[in-house]
Amino acid sequence: MVHVVLDAMGGDNAPKEIVEGALIALHDSDGVKITLCGKEDAIRSELEGKDYPKDRLLIENADEVISMDEAPVMAIRRKKDSSIVKGLHLVKDKQADAFVSAGSSGAILAGGQLIVGRIKGVERPPLAPLIPSTTEKGVSLIIDCGANVDARSSHLVQFAKMGSIYMENVLGVKNPRVAIVNIGVEEEKGNMLVKETFPLLRNCPDINFIGSIEAREIPNGGADVIVCEAFVGNVILKMYEGVGKMMLSSIKHELMRSTRGKIGGMLIKPSLKGLLAKFDASEYGGAPLLGLNGLVVKVHGNATHKEISNAIKQCESFKKQDISRKIADKIIIKDE
Amino acid sequence: MVHVVLDAMGGDNAPKEIVEGALIALHDSDGVKITLCGKEDAIRSELEGKDYPKDRLLIENADEVISMDEAPVMAIRRKKDSSIVKGLHLVKDKQADAFVSAGSSGAILAGGQLIVGRIKGVERPPLAPLIPSTTEKGVSLIIDCGANVDARSSHLVQFAKMGSIYMENVLGVKNPRVAIVNIGVEEEKGNMLVKETFPLLRNCPDINFIGSIEAREIPNGGADVIVCEAFVGNVILKMYEGVGKMMLSSIKHELMRSTRGKIGGMLIKPSLKGLLAKFDASEYGGAPLLGLNGLVVKVHGNATHKEISNAIKQCESFKKQDISRKIADKIIIKDE
Numbered sequence: 210m211v212h213v214v215l216d217a218m219g220g221d222n223a224p225k226e227i228v229e230g231a232l233i234a235l236h237d238s239d240g241v242k243i244t245l246c247g248k249e250d251a252i253r254s255e256l257e258g259k260d261y262p263k264d265r266l267l268i269e270n271a272d273e274v275i276s277m278d279e280a281p282v283m284a285i286r287r288k289k290d291s292s293i294v295k296g297l298h299l300v301k302d303k304q305a306d307a308f309v310s311a312g313s314s315g316a317i318l319a320g321g322q323l324i325v326g327r328i329k330g331v332e333r334p335p336l337a338p339l340i341p342s343t344t345e346k347g348v349s350l351i352i353d354c355g356a357n358v359d360a361r362s363s364h365l366v367q368f369a370k371m372g373s374i375y376m377e378n379v380l381g382v383k384n385p386r387v388a389i390v391n392i393g394v395e396e397e398k399g400n401m402l403v404k405e406t407f408p409l410l411r412n413c414p415d416i417n418f419i420g421s422i423e424a425r426e427i428p429n430g431g432a433d434v435i436v437c438e439a440f441v442g443n444v445i446l447k448m449y450e451g452v453g454k455m456m457l458s459s460i461k462h463e464l465m466r467s468t469r470g471k472i473g474g475m476l477i478k479p480s481l482k483g484l485l486a487k488f489d490a491s492e493y494g495g496a497p498l499l500g501l502n503g504l505v506v507k508v509h510g511n512a513t514h515k516e517i518s519n520a521i522k523q524c525e526s527f528k529k530q531d532i533s534r535k536i537a538d539k540i541i542i543k544d545e
Numbered sequence: 546m547v548h549v550v551l552d553a554m555g556g557d558n559a560p561k562e563i564v565e566g567a568l569i570a571l572h573d574s575d576g577v578k579i580t581l582c583g584k585e586d587a588i589r590s591e592l593e594g595k596d597y598p599k600d601r602l603l604i605e606n607a608d609e610v611i612s613m614d615e616a617p618v619m620a621i622r623r624k625k626d627s628s629i630v631k632g633l634h635l636v637k638d639k640q641a642d643a644f645v646s647a648g649s650s651g652a653i654l655a656g657g658q659l660i661v662g663r664i665k666g667v668e669r670p671p672l673a674p675l676i677p678s679t680t681e682k683g684v685s686l687i688i689d690c691g692a693n694v695d696a697r698s699s700h701l702v703q704f705a706k707m708g709s710i711y712m713e714n715v716l717g718v719k720n721p722r723v724a725i726v727n728i729g730v731e732e733e734k735g736n737m738l739v740k741e742t743f744p745l746l747r748n749c750p751d752i753n754f755i756g757s758i759e760a761r762e763i764p765n766g767g768a769d770v771i772v773c774e775a776f777v778g779n780v781i782l783k784m785y786e787g788v789g790k791m792m793l794s795s796i797k798h799e800l801m802r803s804t805r806g807k808i809g810g811m812l813i814k815p816s817l818k819g820l821l822a823k824f825d826a827s828e829y830g831g832a833p834l835l836g837l838n839g840l841v842v843k844v845h846g847n848a849t850h851k852e853i854s855n856a857i858k859q860c861e862s863f864k865k866q867d868i869s870r871k872i873a874d875k876i877i878i879k880d881e
Contacts, residue, residue, distance in 0.1 A: 342791075343791065358736035358737075390780065392694070392776055399776075400695045400776045403776075423783050424779070424780040424781075424783035425786045425787035425790075427784070427787055428787040428790070429787055429790070440728055440736045441776070441780055443760070444760040444781060444784070445780060445784055446760075448760045448780075448784035448788065449784065450761045451760060451762065451763055451764040451765055452764050452785055452789060452792075453788060454764070454765070456789060456792050456793075456820075457792075459820050460796075460816075460820060463817070463819050464816050470813055470815075472809075473810070473811070473812025474809070475809070476809025476812065477806055477809035480799040480803065481799070483799050483802075484799045
């Protein structure tokens with residue numbers, strides 16, 4: 210049984226879509242137990258008239274909400290009665306296995322570190338979202354896209370190990386190919402950080418390091434685990450979103466300019482929908498914050514029930530595969 | 546009259562497409578004079594039977610070629626008789642205004658600095674390509690995408706000034722909006738470099754600084770001049786390419802899966818072609834290496850005659866608008 214705490218107040222669609230996602234996950238798997246953390250009244254009114262297993266759905270009342278524009282560390286310290294702080298404490302106290310939230314990224318990242326705490330030996334917990342790519346599984350892991358800007362080479366080596374464990378065990382990618390983001394494929398290319406990290410990754414026995422990857426090869430499935438510093442990871446993730454959106458709106462605009470285009474557009478609509486599903490982040494659940502003493506998952510601010518229920522399933526595999534112990538083993542034993 | 550030296554040996558399509566691009570540019574404008582630099586025999590055989598103004602097309606023989614996989618600085622130092630080294634010397638010696646090459650980026654960047662030299666006061670010459678975006682002009686300038694990784698904040702401020710001058714004078718964007726690439730829009734967000742640079746840009750009187758830009762807003766036309774360190778710029782540029790390519794091939798693949806999709810695909814083909822032209826880098830000429838005592842332009846390795854002739858036109862505006870003097874004015878007077 211996996212016990213997941215959901216931040217019922219986080220994101221644009223809370224609490225409605227969060228509660229709905231919880232109900233779907235409970236329905237789909239008997240191995241899931243959920244605590245909805247947030248304003249009890251609001252949660253209860255969403256649950257009204259719904260049918261669900263009462264023994265596997267709990268409510269933890271939290272009167273405060275951390276908003277998107279609050280300074281993260283300050284908010285975590287002050288709002289002791291917020292859904293994020295209370296939810297993370299349930300994980301810290303081992304009452305729950307995982308915490309899932311569509312709320313403030315900054316607060317989730319800060320709270321994960323401050324409250325749940327890092328696995329011994331982990332220097333920085335990376336945020337590791339999946340992006341669509343033309344690999345066999347259709348996704349690659351970008352690690353780190355979190356708040357750890359200005360990372361050091363030792364951090365990147367840990368990211369590579371944690372990312373490998375995640376892709377191998379949660380996604381089922383055998384011997385995942387690990388690459389470091391670079392501005393060329395030759396070993397002498399790169400900035401100081403990459404030049405320092407490259408030989409460390411090459412000599413790391415725990416991973417299948419295939420060398421540098423240029424950004425253009427990322428959507429093209431050039432690697433399963435894409436290692437980079439968080440600023441670069443953030444740019445990769447957001448360019449994906451930005452270019453995709455711009456292209457689709459440009460295609461639409463071009464098609465509307467002629468009758469032929471309009472008719473063609475109507476015909477291709479179902480195909481484009483299939484394509485959009487592939488690019489739909491909600492298919493992959495959320496981005497795990499790896500290396501903590503429990504799982505913390507950040508889902509998109511505009512997450513709907515689908516992304517929430519997928520994130521819960523992700524927590525289930527995470528627990529089943531005992532990822533935290535596997536990370537602890539690799540980080541502690543091999544690094545010390 | 547602008548005098549442009551073309552590297553007749555650079556890129557995948559040399560010398561054929563280079564020579565063809567030269568002939569188009571000569572035909573389109575009386576104000577253009579061209580020197581083709583490279584193996585004279587190869588150039589002459591391309592010119593055979595062609596009609597062109599002999600007084601405006603010269604040949605400078607260069608027996609060596611710098612290949613894509615040579616170490617740039619070493620190649621520039623050793624291959625004195627290469628088309629890149631000889632071509633750049635013509636600019637350095639003020640015999641020509643500009644040098645255009647589809648050859649090794651590294652050699653062009655290194656040669657530009659070592660041979661042509663920087664304008665007094667310019668700390669690092671940035672490479673500044675245009676990318677398609679939904680601005681009024683349909684493009685934004687990314688500065689720097691060059692070899693200057695691990696830049697300092699003072700470099701980024703100069704990039705912002707040079708980029709503004711270029712967009713205002715060559716592209717005709719009035720009071721171009723300058724933004725710095727960041728992982729959030731709040732001023733406290735960012736890595737050390739961005740946090741250091743942000744107040745300098747805000748206090749810079751010569752530019753229209755609008756603050757931070759997240760990568761997702763770049764294709765969306767969020768700014769005219771996008772300032773960043775070269776590693777990040779390279780990732781932005783290559784993600785553009787990678788995501789665009791992946792999306793188009795995914796669309797194609799999806800359409801081929803059904804008869805309806807196939808018919809729709811045939812109908813939308815002309816519209817998609819219009820769209821592709823918009824994404825076609827060759828429309829915008831090449832990427833200038835700014836801040837040198839003369840203009841050096843890097844065009845794509847797979848450049849065809851269209852990109853070459855557009856790059857030559859770009860050199861013409863650059864000279865007409867006296868960009869080098871304008872850069873020198875802003876950098877020297879304002880910085881000292």
